[in-house]
Amino acid sequence: MRVSTSYIFDQNLTAMMNQQTELGKTQLQVSTGKRILNPSDDPSGSVQILNLQREFSVTEQYLANADKAENKQAIEEGALQSATDLLQRIRELAVQGLNDTNTQSDRTAIAAEMTQLNEQLLALANTRDSNGDYLFSGFSSNTPPYATINGAYQGDEGQRNIKVGSGVLLETNDPGNAVFESKHVSTTSTKTVTGAGSTSGITISSSNAGEELTAPLVFTYNAAIAPSGGYDLSDGTTSVSIPYSAADSGLNIDLSTLDPALPRMTVSLTGAPAATDSFTIDTATTTQSMFRTIDQFVKALTADQVGANNGPNNGDFLTNISASLTNIVDTQAKVGSRLNAIDQQREINHGLSFNLEKTLSEIQDLDYAEAISRLTRQTTSLQAAQQSFVKVQGLSLFNFL
Amino acid sequence: MSMLNIGTSALITSQGALSTTGHNISNVNTDGYSRQRVEQGTRIPNFDGGQYFGSGVAVSSVERIFDTFLSEQVRTFTSQEQQLATFSTFASQVDDLLGSPELSLSSGLQGFFDAVQEVADDPTSIPARQVMLTEADTLANRFNTLDTQLDSYNQQVNLNLEAAVKEVNLLSKGIADLNQVIIEASASTTGTPNDLLDQRDQLINELSAYISVSIIEQDNGAQNVFIGNGQALVVGQSSIDLSIVLDPTDTTRAEVGYGPSSINVSSQLTGGTIGGLLSVRQDVIDPARLEIDALAAGMVSTLNSQHTVGITLNGNAGGNFFEPTGTPTADAGNIRLAIIDPRDIAVAFPVSTTTSATNTGTAALEVNAVDGLGAGFDPLNALSAGGLSIAYNSGTGAYDLSYEGGTASIAYDPAVDSGKVFDLSALGFSAPATSSPPLTITLSGVPADTDSFTIGNSVDALGNFSAVGDNRNALALAELQVTKTLTALDPATGLPVGGPPTQSFGDSYGILVANVATRTHQADVGQQTQQGLLDQTKLRFESVSGVNLDEEAASLIKYQQAYQAASQIITVSNTVFNSLINSF
Numbered sequence: 005m006r007v008s009t010s011y012i013f014d015q016n017l018t019a020m021m022n023q024q025t026e027l028g029k030t031q032l033q034v035s036t037g038k039r040i041l042n043p044s045d046d047p048s049g050s051v052q053i054l055n056l057q058r059e060f061s062v063t064e065q066y067l068a069n070a071d072k073a074e075n076k077q078a079i080e081e082g083a084l085q086s087a088t089d090l091l092q093r094i095r096e097l098a099v100q101g102l103n104d105t106n107t108q109s110d111r112t113a114i115a116a117e118m119t120q121l122n123e124q125l126l127a128l129a130n131t132r133d134s135n136g137d138y139l140f141s142g143f144s145s146n147t148p149p150y151a152t153i154n155g156a157y158q159g160d161e162g163q164r165n166i167k168v169g170s171g172v173l174l175e176t177n178d179p180g181n182a183v184f185e186s187k188h189v190s191t192t193s194t195k196t197v198t199g200a201g202s203t204s205g206i207t208i209s210s211s212n213a214g215e216e217l218t219a220p221l222v223f224t225y226n227a228a229i230a231p232s233g234g235y236d237l238s239d240g241t242t243s244v245s246i247p248y249s250a251a252d253s254g255l256n257i258d259l260s261t262l263d264p265a266l267p268r269m270t271v272s273l274t275g276a277p278a279a280t281d282s283f284t285i286d287t288a289t290t291t292q293s294m295f296r297t298i299d300q301f302v303k304a305l306t307a308d309q310v311g312a313n314n315g316p317n318n319g320d321f322l323t324n325i326s327a328s329l330t331n332i333v334d335t336q337a338k339v340g341s342r343l344n345a346i347d348q349q350r351e352i353n354h355g356l357s358f359n360l361e362k363t364l365s366e367i368q369d370l371d372y373a374e375a376i377s378r379l380t381r382q383t384t385s386l387q388a389a390q391q392s393f394v395k396v397q398g399l400s401l402f403n404f405l
Numbered sequence: 406m407s408m409l410n411i412g413t414s415a416l417i418t419s420q421g422a423l424s425t426t427g428h429n430i431s432n433v434n435t436d437g438y439s440r441q442r443v444e445q446g447t448r449i450p451n452f453d454g455g456q457y458f459g460s461g462v463a464v465s466s467v468e469r470i471f472d473t474f475l476s477e478q479v480r481t482f483t484s485q486e487q488q489l490a491t492f493s494t495f496a497s498q499v500d501d502l503l504g505s506p507e508l509s510l511s512s513g514l515q516g517f518f519d520a521v522q523e524v525a526d527d528p529t530s531i532p533a534r535q536v537m538l539t540e541a542d543t544l545a546n547r548f549n550t551l552d553t554q555l556d557s558y559n560q561q562v563n564l565n566l567e568a569a570v571k572e573v574n575l576l577s578k579g580i581a582d583l584n585q586v587i588i589e590a591s592a593s594t595t596g597t598p599n600d601l602l603d604q605r606d607q608l609i610n611e612l613s614a615y616i617s618v619s620i621i622e623q624d625n626g627a628q629n630v631f632i633g634n635g636q637a638l639v640v641g642q643s644s645i646d647l648s649i650v651l652d653p654t655d656t657t658r659a660e661v662g663y664g665p666s667s668i669n670v671s672s673q674l675t676g677g678t679i680g681g682l683l684s685v686r687q688d689v690i691d692p693a694r695l696e697i698d699a700l701a702a703g704m705v706s707t708l709n710s711q712h713t714v715g716i717t718l719n720g721n722a723g724g725n726f727f728e729p730t731g732t733p734t735a736d737a738g739n740i741r742l743a744i745i746d747p748r749d750i751a752v753a754f755p756v757s758t759t760t761s762a763t764n765t766g767t768a769a770l771e772v773n774a775v776d777g778l779g780a781g782f783d784p785l786n787a788l789s790a791g792g793l794s795i796a797y798n799s800g801t802g803a804y805d806l807s808y809e810g811g812t813a814s815i816a817y818d819p820a821v822d823s824g825k826v827f828d829l830s831a832l833g834f835s836a837p838a839t840s841s842p843p844l845t846i847t848l849s850g851v852p853a854d855t856d857s858f859t860i861g862n863s864v865d866a867l868g869n870f871s872a873v874g875d876n877r878n879a880l881a882l883a884e885l886q887v888t889k890t891l892t893a894l895d896p897a898t899g900l901p902v903g904g905p906p907t908q909s910f911g912d913s914y915g916i917l918v919a920n921v922a923t924r925t926h927q928a929d930v931g932q933q934t935q936q937g938l939l940d941q942t943k944l945r946f947e948s949v950s951g952v953n954l955d956e957e958a959a960s961l962i963k964y965q966q967a968y969q970a971a972s973q974i975i976t977v978s979n980t981v982f983n984s985l986i987n988s989f
Contacts, residue, residue: 008951010434011943018940043504043922044497044929050504051919054511058911061515062886065522072526135530137874143757143863145529145874160757164876166526167883177874291762401958 016393023386030379039370053368060360063353066169070350073166076176077343080139083131084183084336090125091329094118094298098325101305108308115305122298126153129184129295140180149180153295157181168349174342178335181293186331188292189320191217193271193285199225199278203250206283207272217267217287221259225281233277242266250276294328301325407451407460408981412974414461418445419968421464426960429952437607439471439950441599469599475946476606477620480613482939484676487614489932491565491681495558496689496925502554503693503918510700510914513547516540518886524752525879529718534747545727545740548701552737555694556657562686563649563659569615569678570647570661576612577630577644580605584627585642591626612638617676633673636663658686689924695894696917698736699901703891704910705735711885714777714784715751715878716863720870722784723751723878753863753875755784756844761857768797768819768852772860774845774881776830782843785864792861793829793842797852804848811838819851886910 032041043050100106101114129140130148137145141159149159159180165173193206206223219240226245227233234247242265246257253274259266271285301321422443432438446465450457506512520537527533583605590598605628612618612630621629623641630639638645650662650669660671661679671683705727715723728743729735744750758770775787793808803814811834815827829844844860864870891908892901893916908916 005948006953006956007944008947009954011947011951015940015944042497042500042925043918044500044925047919047922047926050922051915054911054915054918058511058515061519065519069522069526135527137527137529141874143753143872143875147871160872161760162757162872162875164528164874165880167522167880170887173880401955405958405962 013397016389016396020386020389020393023382023389027379027382027386030375030382033370034372034375034379037370037372038368040368049367053364056360056364056367060357060364062170063357063360066167066353067350067357069166070168070346070353073168073174073176074343074346076133076139076166077339077346079131079133080177081336081339081343083128083139084332084339087125087128087332088329088336090121090128091294091325091332094121094125095322095325095329097121098301098321101301102321111305111308115302118298118302118305122153122295122302125298126150126295129180139177140183142177142179150184150293150295153299157185157293168346169353172349174345174349176342178338183332183335184295184328185291185293186324186327188290188297188324189287189327190290191269191285191287191320193283195281196284197280197282199280201276202278202281203275204277204281205274206285207274208269208285217285220284220286221266223283223285225277225279227279235273235277235283237262237266239266246273248273248277294325294331297321297324297328407458408974408978411459411461412971412978414448414463415971415974416968418443418462418464419964419971421467422964423961423968425467426957426964430954430957430961433952433954433957437603437610438952439469439599439603439606440952442468442470444468466596467599469597469602470950471602471606472946472949475942475949476610478942479939479946480610480618480620482935482942483610484613484617484680486932486935486939487677488675488681488684489928489935491678492685492689493925493928493932495562495682495685496921496928498558499555499689499693499921500925502551503921508547508550508554510544510547510551510697511911511918513540513544514886514910514914517544518883521879521883521886524750525876525883528752528876528879529873531747534718534750534752537750538742538744538747541726541744542742545742548697548737548740551697552694555690555697556738558690559657559686559694562682562690563657566659566661566679566682567649569682570649573612573615573638573679574644574646576608576615577638577646579608580612580628580630580639581642581644583608584639587626588642613677615677616674616679633663633670633675636670636673689921692894692896693917693921694737696913696920698738699894700891700910700913700917701737701740702735703913705730705740707885707890708882710778711878711882712751713782714755714775714787714881716753716755716784716870716872716875717751718748718873720864720868721749722755724749726750750879751784752879753870753872754877755787755863756860757863757872757875759859759861761859764853764856766797766853766856767850768848768856768858769850770795770858770860771847771849772844772877773826773847776843776845785868786862788842788844788860788862789840790866792859793844794857794859796855796857799852799854804852806832806834808834808842809838809840811835813841815848817848817852823849823851 029041033039040046040050040053097114097118101111101118106114129150131139133139135145138148138159141147141149143162143164144159147158149157151158157180161179161181163175163179164177166176168174191208193208195205204225217239221237221239223235223237223246225233226236229236229245229247231247232249232251234245234249237244237246237259242263244262244266246262248255253276255273256270257273258268258270260268269285304321422445425441425443429440443464444466445462448460448463451460452458502508503510517537517540520533520540523533524530524537583601587598587601587605590601609618609620609628609630616632618638619631621631623629625641627641628639629637629641632638636645638647645664648662648667649659650667652658652660652669660669661674661683662668663670674680674683708727709725709730712723712726717723725743727735728741729739733739754772754775756772756775758772760770775784777784777787789809791809793806795804795806797803797817798805798814801814801816802818803816806813806815806829813832813834815832816822817825824847826845826847829842829846832841834841842860846860863872863875887909889906889909889912891910891913892904892906893908894900895902
């Protein structure tokens with residue numbers, strides 16, 4: 005085939021330009037380290053990259069969220085740990101305060117320390133986080149949960165969730181009323197019927213467990229009990245008889261020794277009973293803050309209303325403080341399990357983010373070995389094209405005319 | 406005498422051949438030039454003495470070496486290649502734009518939703534809220550920039566169309582003029598005006614780079630040029646102008662008009678720069694603008710409807726997050742942030758739950774979603790006065806709900822229903838209630854008889870709002886990143902196809918990028934293929950018509966030798982004559 009001189013010239017030139025373009029592209033790939041420079045280089049790959057980058061970035065955000073959640077939980081755990089320590093000391097003091105050998109001045113001293121500790125406890129309940137948000141007031145971050153020791157809970161029930169994984173929401177706070185308020189048991193005895201000339205009385209000298217009674221205990225005087233009268237005791241299912249006369253005044257009876265089904269409660273019977281006398285022992289259960297519970301105990305201590313003879317609710321005090329402690333420890337356990345969950349989720353997210361990065365790198369990163377060898381090949385072929393162009397263009401019959 | 410004549414004819418013929426070779430050599434770099442060849446023939450012989458004596462040589466014609474079929478192929482491939490090259494140039498600009506990390510909506514969306522999560526983490530933090538506003542502003546700006554860029558591509562298409570139309574008019578005028586000259590030149594002689602034909606073919610070639618043409622040769626030597634569906638561009642000695650007309654429905658779009666009345670013929674034109682411009686606008690720029698506008702509009706309405714459900718840090722109703730919301734409707738060009746004060750971001754839910762202090766069971770109630778789509782929804786009064794109370798009745802095994810004085814109930818078996826989601830807005834409450842609470846709740850745990858919850862407005866009747874740490878609406882906003890809220894667009898109409906939403910914001914952008922990238926890639930590959938075809942055809946065409954200098958050098962030698970030999974004929978004739986004359 006004959007060839008056209010100018011066209012061969014043009015074509016050689018175009019071929020060299022194309023090779024230069026290719027070389028330039030390879031060079032850009034090598035210098036950026038990216039295989040895909042424009043989406044059109046690999047349309048499906050570039051969409052995969054977009055999706056993977058989104059996934060990766062979302063996972064990174066989950067990791068950042070997990071750090072924040074952990075931080076919040078750590079602050080809460082610290083506050084709860086301090087509260088536990090304080091409460092344990094308060095319980096020690098309470099046990100000490102209930103001791104009969106105490107003088108009133110001892111009790112006043114104990115009461116003073118307990119008040120101090122109670123103030124500290126209240127301050128813990130009003131802990132703020134690094135943002136200045138109250139930790140224990142639910143969603144009402146700007147409202148202190150407890151203004152005063154006897155004040156009501158001012159926050160709400162809100163529990164803030166933080167997203168630490170796809171579809172994984174973790175609570176990061178506990179509302180104060182769930183942490184610092186617990187079941188408050190108070191056991192009271194009342195004389196419901198007083199017969200003619202009756203001087204009888206009943207006091208709870210120790211309610212060992214401060215147990216919540218499932219049904220009220222009813223004592224009814226029954227003159228028929230041998231040898232000289234006594235009380236019929238019934239809690240609705242179990243009935244026993246307690247022999248008692250005025251001569252026995254001051255008798256301490258542990259009810260559980262009469263029948264194991266009865267509560268472990270020691271009552272002290274006093275005075276001369278008369279016919280139709282009746283007593284009821286019952287527990288009232290309410291929910292109140294531990295600050296108030298402690299304060300009530302402090303007041304009882306200061307007023308000398310605790311101890312063997314005048315402490316109707318000695319057991320209840322300890323029970324209630326223990327219940328508060330249990331409540332805090334339970335919350336601590338919740339916080340601990342959340343911290344665990346955060347750790348586990350973080351492991352998952354780290355694994356995910358590693359895999360995503362790996363896949364992303366496989367799709368978008370350049371295979372340097374391949375690219376460099378391509379670069380070398382392209383350089384060589386461009387050089388060859390340039391050299392042969394010069395040689396071929398030098399060939400002309402006119403040189404010999 | 407005849408010898409001198411023969412010598413002279415040979416001299417003249419060789420001179421003609423030499424000058425044609427010279428013409429070839431001098432036009433070696435002339436575009437569109439076809440090599441010429443002198444066809445020689447013997448002259449009419451003399452009859453003398455019963456014999457025919459040859460009377461020398463004469464130029465029978467000067468031929469243009471030209472293949473009409475190859476020339477037509479070159480034109481066709483030029484049109485196709487040029488169309489794809491133009492398409493590819495514009496499409497790769499859009500491709501670059503959508504793929505660039507600085508402008509990509511993908512990273513804009515990511516930045517924004519990351520910031521939303523940061524606000525969800527710390528709802529009372531003003532810096533976190535400020536970052537969210539900044540990111541939202543950046544996102545809106547990215548939309549605006551993309552829109553401006555796509556608009557500028559549109560304008561470039563308009564400008565290029567205008568330039569192309571001007572060029573086409575010049576070329577068709579040139580072809581018509583050449584037709585005129587060729588008709589005149591051909592009429593007066595048997596020879597062909599080779600260089601004029603070359604010039605006309607060159608103009609037609611140049612024309613085919615702008616638009617696909619078809620050619621019909623006339624008997625008088627003129628060539629008529631047609632475009633599109635048979636619109637004549639050149640008829641004989643006259644040409645018909647194309648013009649630019651503006652689309653009456655969208656004056657920012659230039660279309661190609663034909664003839665004195667400027668009829669819009671855009672839809673019928675293919676090939677060349679004009680075909681490329683029209684198709685890239687239709688297949689890449691328009692769909693990209695539609696997609697981005699739909700994404701912007703979808704984002705404005707989705708984010709706004711979630712945001713307006715919430716309560717701001719100051720206890721006010723959450724307003725619109727993005728603007729505009731009415732007329733004009735939101736699109737990528739006008740989307741902007743509606744909020745300036747970071748405290749105005751509505752991060753809290755408008756309702757709060759209270760668990761009764763006397764509950765003894767483990768039941769819990771959580772509000773998942775507030776449906777703010779009802780007409781005139783006011784987050785400050787999300788629930789009617791009195792709120793909603795829910796109490797468990799172990800006798801019926803159901804929660805009894807009381808709202809606006811009416812009642813309804815939800816069967817709840819703790820063994821199987823714990824963690825189940827209930828849509829309260831679908832419940833019918835007995836009279837006098839006239840509506841249902843716009844809430845979706847999750848019930849969990851084991852309730853005891855009479856265990857109860859109340860749900861009330863977060864902002865009380867006096868306007869007091871304390872739940873500033875409530876992040877539930879921020880979580881709902883953040884969830885919109887992965888929620889499928891958009892439906893695909895029908896490529897033909899540009900309107901959303903029916904059915905449930907199938908795309909998240911990110912999906913929608915990814916699909917757009919993929920579409921543009923695929924089209925660009927196709928055009929690139931197609932252009933390379935056409936370029937290859939064009940190169941091969943040109944090579945064949947040039948191998949017929951192109952000038953080869955070595956060949957011409959050889960011809961030069963050949964005709965020079967012929968000329969020298971012819972001179973010798975004259976010399977010999979002279980010598981013969983001299984010998985004769987000297988004999989006298």
